[in-house]
Amino acid sequence: MNRTPQSTTKILIVDDHPMVREGLSMRIELQSDLEVCGVASTQDEAYALVKQNQPDLILVDIILASGNGLELIKQVKSRFPPIKMLVISAFQDSLYAERALRAGALGYLNKQQSSGKVIEAIRTVLRGERFVDPEISRRLIDQALGGAAVTNSPVKQLTDRELEVFRLIGEGTTTGAIAEQLFLSVHTVDRHRENIKRKLCLSNANELTCAAAQWLVENG
Numbered sequence: 001m002n003r004t005p006q007s008t009t010k011i012l013i014v015d016d017h018p019m020v021r022e023g024l025s026m027r028i029e030l031q032s033d034l035e036v037c038g039v040a041s042t043q044d045e046a047y048a049l050v051k052q053n054q055p056d057l058i059l060v061d062i063i064l065a066s067g068n069g070l071e072l073i074k075q076v077k078s079r080f081p082p083i084k085m086l087v088i089s090a091f092q093d094s095l096y097a098e099r100a101l102r103a104g105a106l107g108y109l110n111k112q113q114s115s116g117k118v119i120e121a122i123r124t125v126l127r128g129e130r131f132v133d134p135e136i137s138r139r140l141i142d143q144a145l146g147g148a149a150v151t152n153s154p155v156k157q158l159t160d161r162e163l164e165v166f167r168l169i170g171e172g173t174t175t176g177a178i179a180e181q182l183f184l185s186v187h188t189v190d191r192h193r194e195n196i197k198r199k200l201c202l203s204n205a206n207e208l209t210c211a212a213a214q215w216l217v218e219n220g
Helices: 018-029 043-053 069-079 094-103 115-126 134-144 160-170 175-182 186-199 205-219
Strands: 009-014 034-040 057-060 084-089 107-110
Touching: 009 018, 009 043, 018 034, 018 115, 034 043, 043 057, 043 069, 057 069, 057 115, 069 084, 069 094, 069 160, 084 094, 084 115, 094 107, 094 134, 094 160, 107 115, 107 134, 160 175, 160 186, 160 205, 175 186, 186 205
Parallel strands: 009 034, 009 057, 057 084, 084 107
Antiparallel strands: none
């Protein structure tokens, strides 16, 4: 497809699954005015491409091969405020959507949505408007009105970093591997574990692991 730099909008795709990156790229390249300017699977790769290519929009997942989508959103929002961001994630939990929007993303979409809905979300966010998956939007509204269970969930007390550690514990990831993936020291991860246990009123590591695994089953 013949394009000129003046006629296209540059989009960076950040996802740890090659098939997802390929699928999103194919959908976007079918649009004459949209262009994929790069793909990345980690937070560091993505940030390097942001600095190099200055995309108009970043499509980012919460889970990355290393680093974290929420942290990338904060990083980009801080250094490159004009760049718009849309989260495309498998998480249906409104907790992640709320945090992604608070971090600086303009939209949150579930990966199961049709290609047409993805393009609609991209164009909405490029206009500077919010786009939230309808089911997630309903949950956020319920939460704001006090009708959602997540409102009273102790998990809501966790910081973004603690939530990511909690999720990785639920996946069975060791403390050392969590430290490596999130670019933290083992001591810092241990401190997060203790804070999580305190906030969730858990007595020991076994209770923490069970609670994290159960939360992931219900919300992952």
